[in-house]
Amino acid sequence: MQTDSSFTFVLFGGTGDLSMRKILPALFEAHRAGGMLADSGKIFAVARHAADRSEYLQWVNEHVKPHVSKNGVDEAAWASFLKRIEFVKIDLGNPDDFALLRDAIQDLPGIRVFYLATGPSLFVPICHALASVGLNANARIVLEKPLGYDLKSSNAINDAVGEIFAEEQIYRIDHYLGKEPVQNLLALRFGNALFEPLWRREWVESIQITIAEELGVEARGDFYDNTGALRDMVQNHLLQLLSIVAMEPPHSMDSDSVRDEKLRVLRALKPIDPRDIGKVAVRGQYHSGVIRGTSVPAYATEPGVRPDSTTETFVALKVEIENWRWAGVPFFLRTGKRLADRVAEIVVNFRPVPHSALGASALRAGANRLVIRLQPNETIRLYCLAKQPGEGMNLASVHLDLAFDQFFREGQMEAYQRLLLDVINGRLALFVRRDEQEAAWRWVEPILNEWKASNKPPKPYASGTWGPAASSAMLAQHGTCWLEEEN
Template sequence: MQTDSSFTFVLFGGTGDLSMRKILPALYEAHRAGMLAASGKIVAVARHEEDRASYLQWVNEHVKAHVAKSGVDENAWASFVDRIEYVKLDLGRAEDFVKLRDALQDHSGTRVFYLATGPSLFVPICHALASVGLNENARIVLEKPLGYDLRSSNAINDAVGEIFSEEQIYRIDHYLGKEPVQNLLALRFGNALFEPLWRREWVESIQITIAEELGVEARGDFYDNTGALRDMVQNHLLQLLSIVAMEPPHSMDSDSVRDEKLRVLRALKPIDPRDISKVAVRGQYHAGVIRGTSVPAYATEPGVKPDSTTETFVALKVEIENWRWAGVPFFLRTGKRLADRVAEIVVNFRAVPHSALGASALRAGANRLVIRLQPNETIRLYCLAKKPGEGMNLSSVHLDLAFDQFFKEGQMEAYQRLLLDVINGRLALFVRRDEQEAAWKWVEPILNEWAASGKPKPYAAGTWGPAAASAMLAQHGTCWLEEEN
């Protein structure tokens, strides 16, 4: 489906890593699939001394490697780069924004300003756009992190909100654009099968994991002032939790969906600082081996302070104080330099109340739904079935909800879906300000307590984090999914 109308997509940070790895590849895929209006233009903005020809050479060198596995269609690529223009812009020079305004005068349709920059530049860019009248008939996309805490987040939102209305602001969280998350909504709200089971009477626990094999790479300076709680929990993990736990919305329009997510965030049980050691584990990776390769400790990474107490791992036990989820523990986990790269949601259903088929039918985890977000996007339903042969011997089997086998269209990447939503003015998959505030309010007591306490627990790179994270689940009679076998 093609975008609704003409557009001009202005990409601040046009030479940056995010633009090369995610944004421009996503726009290329949308172009190749015929999803962009023919008149739509892409205007890359950066401070480098580039002209259009040298910028397109840079794009050719750095973007092609990040397009889909199917490779680059050279004819589609040639017509895609025809859309791209380049404007050199110094944020400190007001006349450069006049130059940008003049460059956009001949382009019709909705203007999208994507700020693929550091958050410290969000407010100056917005003020400069307003100074030359470019905030009208426009949408602005803000990348995370949006602030360091509730106060700084509010300061950015206040300043941006003076220039753009809430309906113009798109706070992006790319996990919300992933195909399995969209299918989670379809499974829950499009079928009578799952929704009656999606509650405390039938769900024993839920796990949400985002694990990375990589360390901080070249982001040591940024990460050492951020940590896993701010970088991953406050946004990605809490957004996924709210999608899993939300009530059925009235419709799929933007405010109906986000209203229900907000109710979940506001129902999160506050964590008493005195109980943080029982329900929150923080860790920091030491030297170890991942897939046969030795990797250094976090404290020796470039840009990281040798005595750093920044956490690279977080595990939390979360409770939702409402009628549907009271008493059901949600276990959240994220970390760097872990044993595998995986993002998944695991819904563990309760065992049957009585089994005439033997003890195996009563074991925890016999019935579960696993929504894998990365590296392979799949949905699996695990249940028990009889083994072939004599006797009633049960074994775990799984049903693959392989929707890609039923549809000829390939799965759309998260950024592609979200960028098309911005261009078409669809806000449902973007974070509203009150959602963001609720998440910061819940996270801040943990941040404050950790800032005043000792060092994180060590864990070897290539493992699944500190042993305390497993012990926390063991207290509730369960374990992380990879520990079962």
């Protein structure tokens, strides 16, 4: 991942939550590692909530430093990192201010990266303002989610940005694609003869993909109440993970080869008939409850949320892929807030053996499975059956572990660090192409429309649980259950 490429990294929303928690810490880790960022690379923070560079660096010390280096901050590295940072005070609502940015960076060498860590309503005005001062050439632009509210609004943003930047200049970021286990899933499938022959309907019974959060909406009530879990998590993160799990082997790992195969999966998703949505889609909303001994409020009483809100904070879906590899295999997707644990994982349940001379336990569903844990601890675990010590042929579930932090002694790279380096170095494979995004919206929209038309409230669930009972019932109809229910 080392580079000698000069760059200018311009961070819009330089005092925002994302910049504080993710972007600036990721850039610091790349700087601290040595050799990942060119010495000449500069970081320009753009905001209007600081008076000058000195005040902005004070903000960075107070708000960003606590989020870097879990094992303590290397003070020398931190001091040298701060030397990379410049500040430009800009009112994003005033296009004339962008001349200040042009004057600050126009003579600097290398590629320009514009990271839009702002609300999507500002994407188009920022792009137009950049073009008005000639900063859209020799540049790459990073767009954070959510990119639109539906297919129409997403297309409107993409059309407007596409008039100013070519598709190969646009990096639509989904940080789950930068996680180490997701990269290892590709290595596991396409680098080993062991798994690829089994990765199909003949040997896979079902697949679960879960992204669960203990937190509620926190300070994002205004945003979340107009978005909901389906838009916030399913349309992007979960469908991207699904496409990685289900894609065909690309002929190479170049950006278009990988994204072409992901697109084929998204286009092969079986459309959900509005009449069947009650059977294959569960939506819920958290009520008050207790998480790890602490009482938490109901969603409807959160700041910024309407008291009569019908916005979903939980979604579970049964998804099918209509192609030869996966026909008939159910994919169960689930995401929610205020759930019992913070976890993101992919569970591949292999079919039991067709006949067992070793007893009923060898025929048990889920006896053979692969669990890919994305967070909080990143591991890959393969479950199989083995004989218990002692008399008789008694089988027990055992597992083989790949715990990355134990096997690989060097520190793991965080998702944002990997993705930011990919932007600087011009690697697009881990970013979402426009046609992928359109395919995902096209599949999700009938669910959104049916929920809106039916006007049925989400199913309630207590905070600190795993969501509405209907989610478990949906899997039970297919003779299976969520992983934590079995354990």
